[in-house]
Amino acid sequence: MADITLISGSTLGGAEYVAEHLAEKLEEAGFTTETLHGPLLEDLSASGIWLVISSTHGAGDIPDNLSPFYETLQEQKPDLSAVRFGAIGIGSREYDTFCGAIDKLEAELKNSGAKQTGETLKINILDHDIPEDPAEEWLGSWINLLK
Numbered sequence: 329m330a331d332i333t334l335i336s337g338s339t340l341g342g343a344e345y346v347a348e349h350l351a352e353k354l355e356e357a358g359f360t361t362e363t364l365h366g367p368l369l370e371d372l373s374a375s376g377i378w379l380v381i382s383s384t385h386g387a388g389d390i391p392d393n394l395s396p397f398y399e400t401l402q403e404q405k406p407d408l409s410a411v412r413f414g415a416i417g418i419g420s421r422e423y424d425t426f427c428g429a430i431d432k433l434e435a436e437l438k439n440s441g442a443k444q445t446g447e448t449l450k451i452n453i454l455d456h457d458i459p460e461d462p463a464e465e466w467l468g469s470w471i472n473l474l475k
Contacts, residue, residue: 337397340383382417415430417429
């Protein structure tokens with residue numbers, strides 16, 4: 329089992345790129361990782377450390393590839409009390425639902441007993457053409473919280 333499982337939800341691929349970049353950085357820091365783009369809940373261990381990275385689609389919606397995961401969290405309320413997670417949202421402040429998807433995912437994970445480590449990073453693509461940059465900066469402080 330990997331030390332950290334990265335879970336990405338993306339419509340145009342931005343969150344996937346961020347997840348893959350952060351997986352490389354985590355491995356350079358000595359962690360083992362597994363990166364899953366749009367996994368189903370049953371694909372994941374109900375323990376360990378998850379890093380959830382999601383863009384926001386439409387009016388604050390979960391990306392299509394992560395909708396089944398989110399819906400299962402809502403409907404089944406699994407016991408995730410042995411999961412610690414970090415969260416990164418990608419969106420545009422032009423919309424009043426800025427990073428709405430990560431807010432929804434974070435809420436459902438907490439409702440299932442998962443414990444959040446650190447603050448959620450919300451990346452405004454209007455300020456950051458390359459979302460990997462602020463994500464990498466955030467990752468350094470997040471790693472310190474895992475120790």
